[in-house]
Amino acid sequence: MIYPATFEEGAQKLTSRLETFRKRVSQTLGKEPRKISIVLQNQTVESNGNVQLAPRRSEFYTTPPQQGDFQDWMDNLAIHELRHVVQFDKLTGYLRAPFFEQLALAIYGVTLPSWFFEGDAVVTETVLSSAGRGRLPSWEMPFRTNLLNGKTYSYQKDYLGSMKDVTPGFYELGYFLTSGLQNEYGETIVDSLMTRMAKLPIRPYNFSNSLKKFTGYNTREWHAKIGADLTQKWQEQLAENNPANYPVFPVREPGKPESWLLPRRLPDGRLIVLHQSARNVPAIVILDSLGKQTEIVKTGRQTEPNFSYAEGMLAWDEVRRDPRYGKRAYNVINVYDMRTQAYRQLSHKSRYFSPVLRPNHTQVLAVAINETGQTSLDLLDSERGTLITRFPAPGNIHLQTPAFDETGSKAIVTGISDAGASLVELDIPTGTYRMILEGQPQQIERPVYAHGRILFKAHYNGIDNLYILDAENGTIGQLTNAQYGAFNPWFESETGQVWFNSYQVDGYRISHMQFSNSPISHFKVPVSEKHILTTSDTSQSEIWPSKPYKGLKNLINFHSLSVDNGNFDNLANINPGIYWLSDDLLNTTQVRLGYTYNGDIRSSEYLASIAYQQFFPKFSLEYRNRGQVGTAKVIGNGTESLTGLRWREHVTTLKMDIPLVFYRLNHIFTTGLSAATSYTRRYGLNEPQFQDRFIDRIQFPLHYQVYFNHNVRQSVLDLAPRWGQNLSITYRHFPFDGRIAGEHLSLRTAFYFPGIWPNHSFLARFNYQQRGGTYAMANDIPLVSGYDQLHPLPIDNTLLFSYRFPIAYPDWSLGPLAYIKRFKGGLFADFQNVRTGNTFQPRTFGLEFRADMNLLRFYLPNFDIGAKLVYANEVNAPQRVFATYGIGYSY
Structure with a gap:
């Protein structure tokens, strides 16, 4: 266990429990x-975790979520x-460091579909x-x-x-497919499946x-x-519950999924909500009675x-990444005055979640x-962001989503502990x-006050619904009996209306009902006596020995032989060979030893x-030791x-x-x-007669680069940022070598603009050297399309x-070979050597057609494959019309 010293108490508690968990999670796999x-x-x-090989380690992100399960x-x-961990060891545990961890990871990823290993893990967390x-x-x-709703999609x-x-995520799908097995x-x-796969991992x-x-x-x-079994089960559950119908607003034509979350009614009768959709980035908006939407402010990323x-x-609240270190992040509070349209970031480098404004106070x-x-x-203080009072959680239970009563003197909050979910x-x-x-x-989730009682979401009848608690x-x-689920209640005391989100097949809509003193059904649950919580968790655990982690001692950690240096971010950068990889467990040090052979020049290269x-x-x-080739001009006898x-x-x-990143609302810098x-x-020249003119050393050329990028956050369907300005300047020269002269200054820019219709993109790039x-x-600098021809x-x-635009979203399966999610097209015009006096006409222009797809039923990577039809706009071109092809991928 490797952890910051500030987390000693949490690490001790977790270590004691891991000893129990370690045995229980392995029983059904016999490993x-x-x-x-x-x-x-x-x-x-953010609340997350992972297990990886190459190097072998697991990461636990210790901050609990504001919406999770009840443990x-x-x-x-x-x-x-x-x-x-058990899955890795069951399937490829015989392939170990210092040479074969990356091979083990590759076999694991190729052999097991993502839905299976994640579904099995969710089954395990549920059963145990x-x-x-x-x-x-x-x-x-x-x-x-x-x-x-009859939407039985393909596998x-x-x-x-x-x-x-x-669609269900592969975690959800995997849970039902695996639990069904x-x-x-x-x-x-x-166990039987993985044992057979492990015996012959190369089986197609x-x-x-x-x-x-x-x-x-x-x-x-x-x-x-x-799918058929679940449909029958859920139809029976639906008939048993006999759900009610609630008004749904706004009404939209079938299309891309979108949701209007956390409805609140304004004094003028309009609704203020958080809007999320595939077409647009999240924003707080106002809806009028006709469903017309007015944007107030776009938001950044939220947990x-x-x-x-x-x-x-x-x-x-919004997530803010540390400018330099990716594993350090903050959650800050933003405030916006709708009267003056003024935005402020109230807290900085904070870890605040679910902020709620206090009635009748600037707090x-x-x-x-x-x-x-x-x-x-x-x-x-909501003006300055200064801390007024801190109220430590009783027994250090985890608190979620507070809400004030009408007076602002009390707040109700969800509490999560080993005993389950509570209202505090x-x-x-x-x-x-x-x-x-x-x-x-x-x-x-999300308890609120309603005429002295507590309104909240739970699932006592097997479906998420709204419930009302009379603490006396x-x-x-049970207040609602929704067909699919009711969430995010808000009580309007003036009218007695309850506003909430009602889930529909294409997202969350807004529903409302009159608050009733006679719920659909009522029952008694265990309720504690009203007492003050002052004690902390006093459970005794074994105290495990701990000592400082020696970072320098553990810098070298060879784990894998690889055909590449470990960087698969760009196909163009892949340089096949054989490499020995070392990565320390804290991701601070990478060591690479490698050998490649360049068949074009028939020469080997060594790397460290x-x-x-x-x-x-x-x-x-x-350090590289490599072969090089060149040419020399020989003049003799007039030839x-x-x-x-x-x-x-x-x-x-x-x-x-020095890479840095900054955020402001939906803007990323x-x-x-x-x-x-x-x-x-240089050494070993094959033609000694040229030795006197051969430059045998190049001493300390310098290369500098400075860049600045500003782009707005993209929606799911955006092909590029709607707005963006990107600038990079590079300079190279030889200040310390008198035998070599030369300099190179280059400027690269990219400017993004909104297209004519949503999710279209216009890109203009000017580059100079x-x-x-x-x-x-x-x-x-970037060259015109088809430059090599x-x-x-x-x-x-x-x-x-x-100019790029989406064409269609077919969701086509081409057997097991490919699954196409989107077709997209584009137009381009590329100019070269633009200057005063030249005719302003493109050197090449044409059409582009591409597709976003998954290959061979692998969830990742996502591939972008397509072609350009290029027209060479010059009379002496070797070919006037030709095609170029490209493939890219992302994780």
Whole structure:
């Protein structure tokens, strides 16, 4: 266990529980997991975890979510991630460091579909705990709603997703497919499948083949069977519940999914909501009675959808990444005055969640979770952001989504602990907490006050609905009986109306009903006596020995032989060979030893590099020994001829980078600078007669780059940012070598503009270079399309225009080979050497057609494959019309 010293108490508690979890998660796979290093990341604000190979480690993000299941977050995380460890060891545990971890990871990723290993982990977290996502109706809701509406999509669409319809994620789909296997064939079926796959990992379609052997179904057939079984089950549940119909607003034509969340009514009768859709980035908007939408402010990335409104003011939280370190993030409070249209970021480098404005006060209350794992409710000044009072959580239970009563003197909040979900009330004048409803095996969310009682979301009848608690007599009444799910209640005291979100097949809509003193049904649940909570968790655990982690001692960690240096971000950068990879567990140091062979020049290359990322600047040092080729002009007897030259060279390169990123609402700013130098020593010239003119060393040329980018956040369907300005300047020269002269200055820009219709994009790029000496023939700027098939010309600048647009979202399956989510097209016109006096006409222009797809049923990577039809706009072109092809991918 590797963790910051500030998290000592949490690490001790988790370690004791891991000893129990480790044995339980491995029982149904018959495989005791090997040791693995677990890194606790407590400086993030997002709730997540992962297990990886190459290097072998697991990361736990310790901050609990504001919407989750009803158990301790770290327990849930530990069970889920340890199950992945067992899966790795079951399938490829014999492939280990220092040579074969990347091979093990590749076999795991190729052999097992994502839905299977994640679904199995969700089944495990559900079976081995009192909670787990498999017990949450909200988690299954999109899949259930689709099936009840007759939307029985193909296996690939349900698994790989869609840009035009709501589909279950592969976690949700995997849970039902995997739990269905265990229900039908017993819990040992997962062991049988993985044992067979491990015996022959190179078997084509290994998983589907093994599934067919044990069950008689392949993956498509099993998906169809489970879909039919679930449809019957959920239809029976629907008939039993006999749901009511509620008005749904706004009414939209069928199209891309969108949601209007957290409805609140304004004094003028309009609704203020958080709007989310595939077409647009999230924004707080106002809806009038006809459904016309007026945008107030776009929001940035949130851990959970959230905002608060009071007296013309808005408050909400957003994630802010540390400018330099990606694993350090903050959650800040933003406020917006609707009367003056003034925006302010109220807190900085904070860890505040679910802020709510206090009625009749210039104050805001928020959940605070510090890096030690301590939770509190913090009362802040909404003008200056200063802390007024802190109310530590009783027993350090995890608090979620507070809400004030009408007077602002009390706040109701959800509390999560080992006992389940509770409702806890804070009396602000006295600073005391009172338990209103003790631990429930329920996903209780967003409690609010309603005429002295508590309105909240739970799922006592197996569907998410709104319930009302009368704390005086301990009774709970069911207020709604929604068909698919009711969420996010808000009570309007003046009219007695309850506003809430009603889930529909294409997203969350707004519904309302009159508050009734006679609920649909009522029942009594265990309610604690009204008492003040003052005690902390006093459970005793074993104290494990701890000591400082020696970072320098653990910098070198060789784990894999690879055909590449480990960077698969860009196909153009892949350089096949054999490499030995080392990455330390804290992701600060990378070491690469490699060998490649360049068949074009029939020469070998040796590589050794180290990159160190702990400091504010990133440093990298690289050594290469490589062969090179060139030509020399020979003049004799009145004739000229060319002679081929070959030599080898030692090249040592030192580079420093400072990458920075900043956020403001939906705007993202990245900036940085880098500097590099190198030393080259050449030897072994094959033609000794040229030795006197041969430059045998290049001493410390310098290369600088500075860049600045500003882009707005993209929606799911955007092909590019709607607005963006990107600038990069690079300069190279030889200040320390008198035998070599030359310099190269280049400017690259990219400007994004909105297209004519939503999700269209217009891009204009101007690029300029000035060069001389050794760099006279070098090009360091983007070139016109099809440049390699045109007559070569010296390039001073390029001006490139492109307009791109979506064409269709077919969700087509081409057998097992490809699943196409989107077709998109484009027009382009590329200019070269634009200057005064030249005719302003493009050198090339044409059409582009591309497709976004998944290949061979792999969830990742997402491929972008297409072609350009290029017209060469010059009379002496070798070809006037030709095509170019391209492939890209992303994770």
